[in-house]
Amino acid sequence: MRVLVVTNDFPPRQGGIETFVRSLCDELPDVVVYTSHSPGDTSYDSDLPFPVVRDPTTMLLPTPRITKYAVRLMREHNADRVLFGAAAPLGLMGPALRRAGARRIVAMTHGHETWWAGVPGTRQALRRIGDAADTVTTVSSWCADQIAPALSPAAVRRMRRLTPGVDTDRFFPECGGEQVRKGLGLEGAPVVACVSRLIPRKGQDTLIRAWPRVLAAVPSAILLLVGGGPDRERLEGLAASLGITSSVVFTGPVPWTDIPPYVDAADVFAMPCRTRRFGLEPEALGIVTLEASAAGKPVVVGDSGGAADTVRHGETGYLVDPYNPPAVAARLIALLTHPAKAKAMGAAGRAWVRESWSWSGSGAVLRELLDL
Template sequence: MTVLVVTNDFPPRQGGIETFVRSLCDELPDLVVLTSRTPGDTQYDEGLSFPVVRDRTAMLLPTPRVTRSAVRVMREYGADRVLFGAAAPLGLMGPALRKAGARRIVALTHGHETWWAGTPGARQALRRIGDAADTMTSVSTWCAAQIAPALSRPAADRMRRLTPGVDTKRFFPESGGEQVRKGLGLEGVPVVACVSRLVARKGQDTLIQGWPRVRAEVPEAVLLIVGGGPDRDRLEELARRTGVAHAVRFTGSVPWADIPPYLDAADVFAMPCRTRRFGLEPEALGIVTLEASATGKPVVVGDSGGAADTVRHGETGYLVDPYNPVATAVRLTELLTDPARARAMGEAGRAWVRDEWTWARSGELLRQLLDVR
């Protein structure tokens, strides 16, 4: 029962999907990965307990050549189950792999498949992918609702929700936040942290625009923006124009392995993510929000796509209008000025993640879907 994992989203590339796929691999008893080339892959692959076959290209596409390569890897390693790390477009190889001997095919969806579902041509391709798979999964209830109408009725009925998990042994209270605060000169001051790539969809500009209102109530508060990305210059200019540059700190890119202490350094986690491009660019889930909850922090999250699945409004944090800096600032101020409430929400969030967002739970479902033991 060897599983062939076919994916472009695999380390050493960094990102949420890469982490998701890599962590699911740890939940499978016998597997081989077919993926694309990326800088540093040879050294990374040497440390793995399972084989990785790297294609010669930097991006796998469902071409005849790549399909023949996948069939060859299946036969070489005796694989009879297939997991597509992202359904679109690699899932288009499903019929060929079925013909080559795949007994079960599972195709993961994330966020970009919602765009496929709403676009002529791509929508028909997604339908073929769903028909070729035994199960297509979704990371959130919102994603499922967007994708299902593009599928045939049988494929839609076979969909299952398969979410990322959170490693609560990595993300936990007092996981190094004091050292981060000391290194950044933030000892003893209220901190709101946003940990994410600096792209327009994540809503860091909403936090900056609302920061004068937060500072009016909490004069020493600092906004800590953790991560790198193409939006940094625009955000720094916005902080200067808004008059809060002295109260906004940019860390630049931080390796995923080093993220827990930055979440732990916060009093509140905030990411007012938004839906852009006429609905074609939503937040599929937002696993970092759950990682913040696991670290014991109250969260303030934008109401975009599947982000609502990552917060229990009023219990573990708040869901806010990501286009409303004032409303976002009100929630942040509420939490910064009421430490007892913030602490209670953080504790509730950690308990919720510990009980319901585990990799063991996700792995058990995946093994069921693939029919492996």
């Protein structure tokens, strides 16, 4: 009962979906991955305990060639279960893989399928994907509410929630933050960290706009922006225009394996993510927020899409209006100036993640859906 995983979202590419799909592979007893090419993949794949087949293209699409090759892989590897790492558009291959012998097909949805559900044409395609799969999974209650209207009644009845887990053995208090602080010259400073790609949806600019207010209350505070991305130049310019460049530290890209100490370097984790492009670009969940909770950090998160599922407001952190820098600043100041309260919230967050967001629990749900 081998599982063929068909996905564009797989390391060494970095991102929440890539982490999600890769970690689920460890929860399956026998798996082969069919994915696209990305720089550094040969070295990465050589250390994996399962086979990975890389297409020469940088993006798999449900073309006749790709579909034919997926069928060939099913037969060569005796796979009779299929997991689409992201339902749209690869799930359109479902009928062909079913005819080739797939006994169970699970199609995972994340954030981008929510706009597929709202646009004519792609909405019909998503309906076909749902009808071809045994189960369509969603990462948050918000995503389920957005996707369900596009599916047939039968597909809606088969929907299940499948959330990412958090590796609490990688993310835990004192997992290397002091070394990161020392390396960056941040010893003794109050630190707010955002660990994410530098893109507009993640709201790093809201943090920068909030920072002068934070500095007025906590003059030695440092905003640590961990990650690379296309928005860096704009963010650096914004910090310069506000005269706070000395209080904003950009690390640049950090390998996925090295992320936990950077999260641990923070006193507070903040990501005021927001919904953009008239609702077509939301935050589906935000696994990094849960990783920060696992590291014992209080979190400040933007109210976008399914991000609300990653925080217990007032208990593990705060849900904030991502378009309101003064409100974001108020929450950050409250946590930085009341370290005992911040520590208690971080401890509550770690306990919640350990109880409710384990990879073993996510794996058990997926194995059930695949009838393994």
